[in-house]
Amino acid sequence: MTTAFSQLFRATALMATLAAPFATLPQSAAAQDGSPFQVVMRINDSVITRYEMDQRKLFLKLLRVPGDPEAEAMKGLLQDRLAAAQAKRFGLRLTKEQLAAGMEEFAARADLTAAEFVEALGQAGVSMETFRDFAGNGLLWRELVRGRYAGSFTISEAEIDRAIVGGTVNTGMQLLLSELILPVEGDPEEQQALARQLRDEITTEDGFAAAARRYSASPSAGRGGRLDWTPTSELPPQIVELVLALGPGQVSEPVTLPNAVAVFQLRDVAEDTSTAPEVQVEYAEFLMPNTPDVQAQAAAMHTRLDSCKDLFAEARGLPESQLKVENRTVRDLPADVALQLAQLDPGEYSTAITRGGARVFLMLCGRGPKIDGPIDREAIREQLISRRLTLLAEAYLEELRSEAIISTP
Structure with missing residues (x-):
């Protein structure tokens, strides 16, 4: 390639x-x-x-x-x-x-x-x-x-003030979702077809849970794909847009992620009365050989880690490309990474993602509001006009x- x-x-x-x-x-x-x-x-x-x-x-x-x-x-x-x-x-x-x-x-x-x-x-x-x-x-x-x-129409100074206080991302809702992640190697067409079939067949939460336990490659499969309440600001924007069009119990159209195809079931929506700026996360990706015992190796390594910084000791002597630590806003994250990080607390990890034949040890280092320098009111006005x-x-x-x-x- x-x-x-x-x-x-x-x-x-x-x-x-x-x-x-x-x-x-x-x-x-x-x-x-x-x-x-x-x-x-x-x-x-x-x-x-x-x-x-x-x-x-x-x-x-x-x-x-x-x-x-x-x-x-x-x-x-x-x-x-x-x-x-x-x-x-x-x-x-x-x-x-x-x-x-x-x-x-x-x-x-x-x-x-x-x-x-x-x-x-x-x-x-x-x-x-x-x-x-x-x-x-x-x-x-x-x-x-x-x-x-x-x-x-015009954008008033009051609207700009509200956007500054509330952040540039819609943080007004929390979603209760279930996920079903189908792994993909090569052409996703076969998994797309399976995802469409499941979407057409599933009519209940129990039906979705049974399908997740059977087909899903996500760590949530054992829970029937059920996720905890998650603010919309911590989810990939394209997934938020997709599931907000659903009614409770409905299943989304298939979503193509890197190396996976996903469908989501909306279980409930709740108002989030808190106001927060755009969410920024620091996370680490450590590539591990995708061997049969990789889950046990990941669990053992996690016991040796107090923070993401300790991963540098694990990566000593390995190629630089094997460990990556990044700090990004949620909207800038790859969809598969954002989806996994949304389910983690700082210090927790996931091994649901594979990349290039390797298993990704994905660890959330921290999560917090994005803090920028001086506020550009005209740039905010342009964003509101665009919306x-x-x-x-x-x-x-x-x-x-x-x-x-x-x-x-």
Whole structure:
């Protein structure tokens, strides 16, 4: 695997930046069944082809986007067509320079140039046009939303004050969840299919618990996957967004994590009356050979540790890459790491994660509020504007969906 292709997988967080892209691919007449040009959905006067579905699905899988890739691909392409019609209506177009800048911006967040990003995608079977349309039309959609709602609202100084006091992350709720983690080696498609099957079959908490005991690779499997009350600020944002759409007892769509596929059951939601800034965690990852007795070795090592600093003694003489100690906000953590750390108290550890054939001894060193330097009120204002625009954009798309004529062959 090339360096560029490895870096591609660090691009997961970019999806939030271009949350509702839309394509401008030429419309093709439907070909015979099985053809790449087979029509899979009609929206008003436009169509989505099998080729577009396959390309978008592969692109989302490469970026490790949470959820079922097929469902997310169809959702995104549907939004594409609805938004494209609105852009045409208002005469919005991108220049070549704007498109190139958008592609460079997207790729840069994976520490790549646009050319390197396109090359990495091409090695995995994703065309340059798929990336071009995804990135470019995402920018166009943002311009459409800003043009529609610019000047329709203002952010008051009082709202900024409340954001400063309450932090920049929604800490207003605690969730009572159950988890089911399916380990993945290679292509996650098989485990995705199992996760979808379980989601369709499970209707009760007891049913989820039985499935977790049978299939889950998480330490919570022995408890039927049941987790304790967890503040939303300590969970990966993409998982919070997914489970908040559920009712009590419902099971989420599959979530693709590094080396795993997960489903969650929402058992209860409670209001968290405390206000706290964004949560920051310090944690250590120590790679251990994934031998049959690795759990016993991890438990024995833990008895020799008073803090994460003691891991440096355990790693003496080993390659530097074997031990990593990091300090990050929860929203910046890989989803699998954030999910495990949310279940730990300082000094506790987990061995649920595997990476590159090794077992990860994951230890929580500490957890606390993020403390920054001087407060930039204008930056907070921009964040609040962005959030408000996101909500308005979602409502806008829902309005377009309700007015559209949508059919499948």
